Amino acid sequence: MPQSEGRKIYSVSELNREIKAVLEDTYPDIWVEAEISGLKTYSSGHTYFFLKDGDSQISAVIFRGAGDTIKFSFEEGLKVIVRGRVTAYPKRGDYQIIVKYAEPAGIGALQLAFEQLKARLHSEGLFDEARKRKIPLLVQRLGIVTSPDGAALSDILTVINRRFANVEITIYPVRVQGEEAKHEIAAAIEYLNSNYPGLDVLLVGRGGGSYQDLWAFNEEVVARAIYRSKIPVISCVGHEVDFTIADFVADLRAPTPSAAAELVVRNKSELAGTLETLRGRLAVNIENRLAALKSALGNLAGSRVLEKPEAIFEIKMQDLDGLSRALQGSVEGILSAAERTFAHCSEKLSLVSPLNVLSRGYAICSRADSGSIVKDSAGLRPGDPVNIKLFRGGFKGAVKEIIPAEEPQ
Amino acid sequence: MKKNVSFETALKRLEEIVDEMENGGAELERSLAMYEEGIKLVNFCTAKLEEAKNKVEMLTKSGGVVKPEPYKDRSRA
Numbered sequence: 001m002p003q004s005e006g007r008k009i010y011s012v013s014e015l016n017r018e019i020k021a022v023l024e025d026t027y028p029d030i031w032v033e034a035e036i037s038g039l040k041t042y043s044s045g046h047t048y049f050f051l052k053d054g055d056s057q058i059s060a061v062i063f064r065g066a067g068d069t070i071k072f073s074f075e076e077g078l079k080v081i082v083r084g085r086v087t088a089y090p091k092r093g094d095y096q097i098i099v100k101y102a103e104p105a106g107i108g109a110l111q112l113a114f115e116q117l118k119a120r121l122h123s124e125g126l127f128d129e130a131r132k133r134k135i136p137l138l139v140q141r142l143g144i145v146t147s148p149d150g151a152a153l154s155d156i157l158t159v160i161n162r163r164f165a166n167v168e169i170t171i172y173p174v175r176v177q178g179e180e181a182k183h184e185i186a187a188a189i190e191y192l193n194s195n196y197p198g199l200d201v202l203l204v205g206r207g208g209g210s211y212q213d214l215w216a217f218n219e220e221v222v223a224r225a226i227y228r229s230k231i232p233v234i235s236c237v238g239h240e241v242d243f244t245i246a247d248f249v250a251d252l253r254a255p256t257p258s259a260a261a262e263l264v265v266r267n268k269s270e271l272a273g274t275l276e277t278l279r280g281r282l283a284v285n286i287e288n289r290l291a292a293l294k295s296a297l298g299n300l301a302g303s304r305v306l307e308k309p310e311a312i313f314e315i316k317m318q319d320l321d322g323l324s325r326a327l328q329g330s331v332e333g334i335l336s337a338a339e340r341t342f343a344h345c346s347e348k349l350s351l352v353s354p355l356n357v358l359s360r361g362y363a364i365c366s367r368a369d370s371g372s373i374v375k376d377s378a379g380l381r382p383g384d385p386v387n388i389k390l391f392r393g394g395f396k397g398a399v400k401e402i403i404p405a406e407e408p409q
Numbered sequence: 410m411k412k413n414v415s416f417e418t419a420l421k422r423l424e425e426i427v428d429e430m431e432n433g434g435a436e437l438e439r440s441l442a443m444y445e446e447g448i449k450l451v452n453f454c455t456a457k458l459e460e461a462k463n464k465v466e467m468l469t470k471s472g473g474v475v476k477p478e479p480y481k482d483r484s485r486a
Contacts, residue, residue, distance in 0.1 A: 138416040140462055168462040272458055278427050279451045285430045286444040
């Protein structure tokens with residue numbers, strides 16, 4: 001490395017290394033307010049951009065891990081306050097700021113506090129829908145925690161008056177902005193819970209205002225008072241677009257105080273409608289039922305049996321006659337069948353009767369001693385006495401000579 | 410009807426009765442009893458809805474004591 005007297009000659013890398021050291025020693029931890037420009041996020045998760053104001057700019061980078069602690073999204077043109085250190089990149093002779101924290105300029109601190117409290121209470125379960133109290137269908141006693149002079153109170157009362165709602169109202173006046181507001185609001189919620197436990201609902205809120213004006217409703221002490229309330233709480237802070245921590249913890253969020261009052265009273269006219277419908281359904285049902293029964297009764301009363309009871313006897317008598325006729329018929333049938341059988345049998349009997357045989361000229365010979373019929377001459381001897389029976393009469397005789405039977409061929 | 414029944418409980422019972430009657434199947438005597446109970450519930454709920462409650466009070470603090478005062482400013486609404 002060439003050295004000349006009185007002058008120090010740097011190599012580029014030596015110079016860059018020295019500049020880097022100077023920058024890092026001089027700006028180890030600084031805050032810079034600027035506008036974001038030329039925003040690029042790489043797939044590595046690192047974000048590169050320029051911080052600029054007027055004609056000046058400086059390169060900046062947020063490494064992936066640091067980005068996780070930043071609760072809002074970077075956008076082109078967004079004004080921010082960043083915290084970081086300055087360093088150099090010797091390869092290109094660039095210098096840049098490595099950002100480890102950022103917040104939006106202006107409302108940044110409050111916004112950050114809001115995000116942090118929101119995240120914490122959320123993780124504690126204060127926003128869980130499951131733990132939220134149900135707003136009663138019918139609100140008859142209403143507690144209001146708000147400013148006695150604010151627009152919120154007159155808006156709420158206007159709506160309730162206009163609707164002729166029968167509601168008993170207890171107002172707990174509080175300051176809704178300034179340092180003391182959060183404590184007054186929390187104390188009011190607690191007081192009403194202890195001393196007016198019969199209230200159906202609490203409306204907690206205020207009219208519109210700046211982000212800072214609404215701030216009391218982003219305070220933890222208010223959130224916890226709402227969380228602990230046994231009386232269901234409807235939050236109504238500012239306008240439609242304003243969301244506060246109180247809104248997340250409340251059992252119901254109304255976009256405005258007027259809307260909160262509408263929620264309470266509209267419910268009431270809906271209930272009247274529901275009741276009317278149910279009454280109608282009851283009446284129609286029972287009327288139909290009775291009409292059906294009446295017509296069934298009418299049918300029964302008009303039937304022949306009830307109108308002309310003797311008819312049933314006529315029918316029975318006719319039945320009886322029929323049965324008698326049938327019985328008689330069947331007895332006659334049995335008898336005539338028996339008669340026919342008898343005649344048939346007689347005929348058959350007469351065919352086989354010995355008398356019938358005799359009539360055709362045959363004779364029956366029987367022994368005079370035993371009376372047995374003689375069918376074979378072999379059993380006889382000459383001189384045996386026999387009786388001969390003829391078709392008409394007979395005679396006694398004796399065997400004269402035996403004629404043996406002809407031997408069959 | 411018991412006095413301490415809540416509006417919600419009464420309305421829920423009324424809805425059950427109407428559903429059961431519409432699904433049919435109950436004996437006539439039971440239907441009539443349900444109808445009677447239903448009408449009582451309707452009247453109870455209607456009375457609750459119409460109950461006159463117009464009081465508006467503002468709590469005021471004086472000497473560390475909180476006490477209710479009638480709220481006068483309602484006419485402006």
